[in-house]
Amino acid sequence: MEVFFGNSGTEAVEGAIKLARYHTKRDKLIAFYGCFTGATLGSLSLTASKSTQRKNFGTLLGGVEHIPYPYAYRCELGHTKETCGGEIIELLEQQIFKRLFAPEEVAAIIVEPVQAKAASSRRRCFPAGTSAHLQQTRHHADPG
Ligand SMILES: Cc1ncc(COP(=O)(O)O)c(C=O)c1O
Numbered sequence: 001m002e003v004f005f006g007n008s009g010t011e012a013v014e015g016a017i018k019l020a021r022y023h024t025k026r027d028k029l030i031a032f033y034g035c036f037t038g039a040t041l042g043s044l045s046l047t048a049s050k051s052t053q054r055k056n057f058g059t060l061l062g063g064v065e066h067i068p069y070p071y072a073y074r075c076e077l078g079h080t081k082e083t084c085g086g087e088i089i090e091l092l093e094q095q096i097f098k099r100l101f102a103p104e105e106v107a108a109i110i111v112e113p114v115q116a117k118a119a120s121s122r123r124r125c126f127p128a129g130t131s132a133h134l135q136q137t138r139h140h141a142d143p144g
Contacts, residue, residue, distance in 0.1 A: 010038025013110070017042050017061075020108035027062070028101050030092070030109040032069035034124065037110060046110055063107075065100060067091055069115055071124045085130025109134065 006012045021027055031037065031046040038047065045061035047053055054060070068091070072084035079087070097103050111134070115124040 008038070010040045010043040013037045013043040013046065014040055016108065016110070017046075024107045026105050026107040028106045029061070029064045030096070030106060031064065031066050032111065032115070033066050034069045034115050035110070035112050036115075037112075065096055067096065069112075069124060070127055070130050072127045073125070081127060085127045088130060089134070 004012070004015050006015065017029065020029070029046065031048060033048045036047050036049040036053075037043045039053065041057070042061055044054060044057065045064045048066045067088060070079075070085040070088050072079065072081035075084045077084075077087060079085075111126060111131070113126050115126075
């Protein structure tokens with residue numbers, strides 16, 4: 001096991017982006033609306049919490065797409081905790097992977113288990129079921 005000591009969350013995310021791109025030789029990154037992953041330029045490209053956090057910093061990293069964060073407790077689409085999150089997998093497969101890029105081009109999907117800094121100021125938790133779905137979806141992206 002290797003350990004990376006950093007001074008901040010954003011440094012950890014910068015390291016994760018570089019490691020994922022270097023190791024996979026892919027450039028696409030998927031993050032969730034509402035996430036706060038840091039304020040340096042790479043991490044800020046994933047951050048999608050408040051537009052003021054990105055304002056006046058110009059074009060950020062390319063290859064980044066954002067998708068809605070599933071939130072079973074107050075699901076905007078009326079899902080229950082059992083079904084919430086399925087629409088994310090559907091969106092990934094039917095929109096992102098079909099229309100934008102193939103899963104083989106994805107270096108990483110960055111997930112906050114708890115979104116604590118979302119613009120709504122409410123803490124939101126990622127449904128356990130969705131994590132399992134994401135693990136299944138991963139097989140599309142994993143090298144054969
Ligand atoms: C999930 C997550 N990642 C990254 C960061 C960025 O951390 P820092 O402010 O230490 O750079 C935060 C900060 O709140 C965070 O909540």
